[in-house]
Amino acid sequence: DTGVSQNPRHKITKRGQNVTFRCDPISEHNRLYWYRQTLGQGPEFLTYFQNEAQLEKSRLLSDRFSAERPKGSFSTLEIQRTEQGDSAMYLCASSFPRSQETQYFGPGTRLLVL
Amino acid sequence: GDSVTQMEGPVTLSEEAFLTINCTYTATGYPSLFWYVQYPGEGLQLLLKATKADDKGSNKGFEATYRKETTSFHLEKGSVQVSDSAVYFCALSDPTGGGNKLTFGTGTQLKVEL
Numbered sequence: 001d002t003g004v005s006q007n008p009r010h011k012i013t014k015r016g017q018n019v020t021f022r023c024d025p026i027s028e029h030n031r032l033y034w035y036r037q038t039l040g041q042g043p044e045f046l047t048y049f050q051n052e053a054q055l056e057k058s059r060l061l062s063d064r065f066s067a068e069r070p071k072g073s074f075s076t077l078e079i080q081r082t083e084q085g086d087s088a089m090y091l092c093a094s095s096f097p098r099s100q101e102t103q104y105f106g107p108g109t110r111l112l113v114l
Numbered sequence: 115g116d117s118v119t120q121m122e123g124p125v126t127l128s129e130e131a132f133l134t135i136n137c138t139y140t141a142t143g144y145p146s147l148f149w150y151v152q153y154p155g156e157g158l159q160l161l162l163k164a165t166k167a168d169d170k171g172s173n174k175g176f177e178a179t180y181r182k183e184t185t186s187f188h189l190e191k192g193s194v195q196v197s198d199s200a201v202y203f204c205a206l207s208d209p210t211g212g213g214n215k216l217t218f219g220t221g222t223q224l225k226v227e228l
Binding site: 031040041043044045056091102104108 | 118146148150156157158159160163165203205207209214215216217218219220221
């Protein structure tokens with residue numbers, strides 16, 4: 001396994017712009033999770049997919065946020081009309097069917113909204 | 115809802131000192147418990163886990179025991195090294211509802227000096 005990968009690793013954007021992040025999970029991992037981590041805090045759950053189905057969304061995921069996993073493999077997280085408060089590290093994790101409680105994290109995408 | 119409380123950092127120790135990082139949790143179901151570590155500039159790495167009461171997770175000289183009676187999962191290491199300097203996160207995964215999403219503590223920064 002090559003591990004969970006995320007792209008881009010860093011993104012700087014201006015307030016009001018749209019951004020999209022990509023996550024490639026470990027192959028054969030059917031669950032994929034998105035978390036957000038702000039400075040000095042632990043990661044907070046945003047949403048998760050089982051295969052291509054989005055099964056749960058946190059209240060943190062406002063209408064400006066949308067996530068997809070169209071073929072049950074990679075996932076994208078889009079933020080529309082970015083705000084300065086969206087600045088954070090966005091983390092992706094995946095888990096294997098026979099060990100669903102153990103999640104493996106990618107390196108994250110650090111977003112800075114100016 | 116679920117929550118995790120960790121001792122605040124930063125914790126500064128001399129090399130070869132004994133380490134304890136306290137973690138307590140609140141959960142409605144029967145969670146699995148985890149310690150993740152985040153080295154400077156890197157993503158979250160799973161350090162150890164325990165999936166039921168009285169289980170002991172261990173890895174790289176670190177240990178933690180799942181104590182249901184005290185709702186605790188304290189991290190310990192007998193002799194720390196400079197290379198252990200990192201931020202340590204305690205987390206729980208509650209299978210209630212089927213999602214296994216992780217709830218994290220705020221993290222404890224450990225600095226080990228020569």
